[in-house]
Amino acid sequence: MSDENEDRPKRLALIASKGTLDWAYPPFILASAAAAMGWEVSIFFTFYGLTLLLPELDAEVSPLGNPAMPMKLPFGPAKLQNMDLPIPTALQSFPGFNAAATAMMKKTFKNKGVATVGELREMCTDLDVEMVGCQMTMDVFGFKKEDFIPEAVIGGAATFLDFASKADVTLFV
Amino acid sequence: MSETFQADKVLDCSGMLCPVPVVKTSKAIKQIEVGQVLKMIATDPGAPPDMVAWAKNTRHELLDSHQEGDKFIFFLRRVR
Numbered sequence: 001m002s003d004e005n006e007d008r009p010k011r012l013a014l015i016a017s018k019g020t021l022d023w024a025y026p027p028f029i030l031a032s033a034a035a036a037m038g039w040e041v042s043i044f045f046t047f048y049g050l051t052l053l054l055p056e057l058d059a060e061v062s063p064l065g066n067p068a069m070p071m072k073l074p075f076g077p078a079k080l081q082n083m084d085l086p087i088p089t090a091l092q093s094f095p096g097f098n099a100a101a102t103a104m105m106k107k108t109f110k111n112k113g114v115a116t117v118g119e120l121r122e123m124c125t126d127l128d129v130e131m132v133g134c135q136m137t138m139d140v141f142g143f144k145k146e147d148f149i150p151e152a153v154i155g156g157a158a159t160f161l162d163f164a165s166k167a168d169v170t171l172f173v
Numbered sequence: 174m175s176e177t178f179q180a181d182k183v184l185d186c187s188g189m190l191c192p193v194p195v196v197k198t199s200k201a202i203k204q205i206e207v208g209q210v211l212k213m214i215a216t217d218p219g220a221p222p223d224m225v226a227w228a229k230n231t232r233h234e235l236l237d238s239h240q241e242g243d244k245f246i247f248f249l250r251r252v253r
Contacts, residue, residue, distance in 0.1 A: 112190065120192075123193075
């Protein structure tokens with residue numbers, strides 16, 4: 001089991017296509033961990049993932065249409081916190097429910113010691129993770145390069161494929 | 174096999190979850206000289222396998238990894 005080209009850094013190519021709080025985590029976690037291991041990393045942000053390039057991150061999460069998402073109480077006795085709250089689907093469609101579910105998830109993450117999405121993104125920029133905004137979807141959703149964090153660059157499918165063609169790990173998130 | 178090494182720097186990642194201990198370790202190892210030893214302390218049970226993978230990928234040397242109560246202790250030598 002000999003690693004070939006030992007001196008070439010490994011490469012990770014990610015596509016981040018989702019902008020909800022739960023799906024914002026995987027690309028930034030994998031990218032920061034890989035960069036911390038000396039890998040070259042590029043994340044291609046497309047469709048709803050583009051919002052993860054905005055300076056103010058306000059990713060939310062909804063249990064609606066997300067039936068496996070556990071609803072956990074972020075306070076109270078441990079036994080209660082570990083319980084999955086049985087909230088009727090109809091109730092989940094009320095205004096403000098996403099904000100409440102988001103606040104609960106953020107609080108639970110904080111209690112457990114999980115970094116925020118913003119902190120993870122900052123770790124990525126510190127570690128020189130390349131962040132590419134997809135020009136086509138930017139046009140569709142009305143984003144300009146200036147809307148994004150200064151570290152973001154712009155590219156298209158060919159840009160991603162060129163990087164991915166030399167990547168050791170490629171994932172679509 | 175909890176051999177103790179002389180640490181030139183100590184990094185406490187207690188209470189932090191994946192991937193923060195790995196990211197902080199990669200920063201801390203750059204703050205010591207080649208040949209020096211970093212002691213890292215973590216409470217995340219994911220840290221022991223992650224530090225093995227980190228050392229393998231960065232080619233720094235994981236001198237020792239052991240558990241003391243709820244703490245995981247790592248001694249890492251900067252190789253390059």
